[in-house]
Amino acid sequence: MSDAPVTWAVRLEYDGGGYVGWQKQANGVSIQGLLEEAASRIAGGRPVPSITAGRTDAGVHAGGQVIQLDFPSGFDRDARQVRDGINFHLKPHPIVVLDAALAAPGWNARFSAIRRRYRYRILNRPARPALDAGQVWHVKRPLDAQAMHEGAQHLLGRHDFSSFRAASCQANSPMRTLDRLDVARNGDIVSIEADARSFLHHQVRNMVGSLQLVGWGAWTPADTRTALEACDRSKAGPTAPPDGLALIGVDYPDDPFAAT
Amino acid sequence: MSDAPVTWAVRLEYDGGGYVGWQKQANGVSIQGLLEEAASRIAGGRPVPSITAGRTDAGVHAGGQVIQLDFPSGFDRDARQVRDGINFHLKPHPIVVLDAALAAPGWNARFSAIRRRYRYRILNRPARPALDAGQVWHVKRPLDAQAMHEGAQHLLGRHDFSSFRAASCQANSPMRTLDRLDVARNGDIVSIEADARSFLHHQVRNMVGSLQLVGWGAWTPADTRTALEACDRSKAGPTAPPDGLALIGVDYPDDPFAAT
Structure with a gap:
């Protein structure tokens, strides 16, 4: 045996x-x-x-x-x-x-694993969350989800993501390939979905922190590209809180759960 | 003054x-x-x-x-x-x-108020809820949402809803007009939405308890009509738990919040 x-x-x-x-x-x-x-x-x-x-x-x-x-x-x-x-x-x-x-x-x-998918949810309204407490980031200022989506598209592709990387990140390289970063509003909820083979530590939360700046007009959508190209964490937005983030899927060449 | x-x-x-x-x-x-x-x-x-x-x-x-x-x-x-x-x-x-x-x-x-809208959410999967704990009814047996929707349509209109009325109900009359009762599945969630000018006590939870019987095949869709026509609480399904229920909207001839 x-x-x-x-x-x-x-x-x-x-x-x-x-x-x-x-x-x-x-x-x-x-x-x-x-x-x-x-x-x-x-x-x-x-x-x-x-x-x-x-x-x-x-x-x-x-x-x-x-x-x-x-x-x-x-x-x-x-x-x-x-x-x-x-x-x-x-x-x-x-x-x-x-x-x-x-x-x-x-x-x-x-x-x-060949792909991870994260979802980040922002509750965008004056009143704090009651039903979604602990599962959203509460942002009071009105956000323009369409501008956020436009800003997000500048981050797609293979880049040095140092501007969106936590100091504590243990990855050997800051190069990552971002396949999808979609922003959409549904009522008071602004959802951001991100797909990549892998992410740097805090990458999604740091991208969301920058997109939120685009959302309320502190940044133009193209400012996300400027931040990316700086390869400098201090040039990007703050780290969004953990509450809004969820790992919603992982893909493999052969789905281990196909038969379940 | x-x-x-x-x-x-x-x-x-x-x-x-x-x-x-x-x-x-x-x-x-x-x-x-x-x-x-x-x-x-x-x-x-x-x-x-x-x-x-x-x-x-x-x-x-x-x-x-x-x-x-x-x-x-x-x-x-x-x-x-x-x-x-x-x-x-x-x-x-x-x-x-x-x-x-x-x-x-x-x-x-x-x-x-001229209309109340309630939503009832069933989490339909083997594993108990983690992210939605306390906000869904967990039903393990697979439910056929289409059959539930068909059963729901038999309850539309003005009827004596005694079969779906709590013993504690204080309303003067068991007559109510049900305008909408839609059942739809989205992944593991089966949502039931109910619209009426007003509801009897436990009416939504009692209707859901019967639709759940249709969902797993204990009842045919038409059995909801038989239960309704009996005007007898003991002929309908059990009372679904409160967790899945939410009052999601109230309509008035003039929306008090139109300007907000």
Whole structure:
């Protein structure tokens, strides 16, 4: 019998509001810590290490996060048992497994991913959020979503995104290819959707912080290009708060959940 | 100087999750109690009685509730001061004034209303809600939204809705005219929207409880008509939980907020 782990892919939804973020840390409760603990409970208490498609920060949410769980060899459950078993042990945390699937040989949640999709939601009205509290960025000044969309288009393509990169970013290169950055208004909500193979740390929140300047007229749409070309974090807008951000999807060449 | 009250209309959003409902009660914190207290704070501590367009039950939410506030004579503020002042004193409760407007003479939040609109949201998937916790009804069995919509159409028009009326209902008559009952699926969410001049107590939740039976096949769409015609609460489905319900709009012949 092989000692190789039995690798599962799980798709997660969570409200990141009360946690230190995805990654395990000494100073608080993490999504990763809770998920690994719940997974361990259905694996006879043995450790179940995880790999994420995208490390979300404290307060950032997920609607379609993908995680790799390496169960100990001999672990034998069906998809429903994995999903429902982990969900049982995750109660009452606002973290749930939406789908679970046995992974194909060689699949890696992080390195096999070819696209991540984030959504950022701004609540644009005078009154603070009640129903969406903790899941939107509240901006009182009226925003012109069409101007924001125009500004966003200047950021598409392969560029040095140093102007939108956190100082703490650990990536080797500031080069990234942004495939989509759409801004649209629906009532009081201004939604920004961003697609790329991968993002720098805080890249989406930093782009949103600049687009918000375009939205209320402090910047012209073309100022986003000037900020990008400066390759200097101090030339771009502020970092938007985590509340409005959610990782909503991760794509792989072969969808691990196609059969679920 | 007249002693007549200075009547304002306010439009409210709230998360009803932590409260005993709209109406003031001895046994807990109500939306009405909190709103009247906040309104009193901007009126020099004098009492500010309120009238609602729709008494929501414990756990029921609002996206467009309309309330009449009768400020003491001599109260003199502009719309922004009323909205922001009340919102300041409502913190940190998930209750906010979206709009405020001085009411036209004779306007009454309850009796002038010609249409109420409610939305009920069902989260239809195996995993419990994380991001929408407290704001949806979680139904695991797969629901056929098209069959539910078909069943809903049998309830349109003027009928005796005794089969969908709570025992506690205080209305004089069980006759109501249902103008719209639309069911549609968007991903894992099945939304039901209901329009009428007025509803009986629990009418929307009781209609949803029956439509859910149609959704998973326990009832045919036409069984909703049989239940309606029985004029007997025991012949209809169960009462859906409050979490999924929100009062999303109230219409008046002249929109009190047209100028805001």
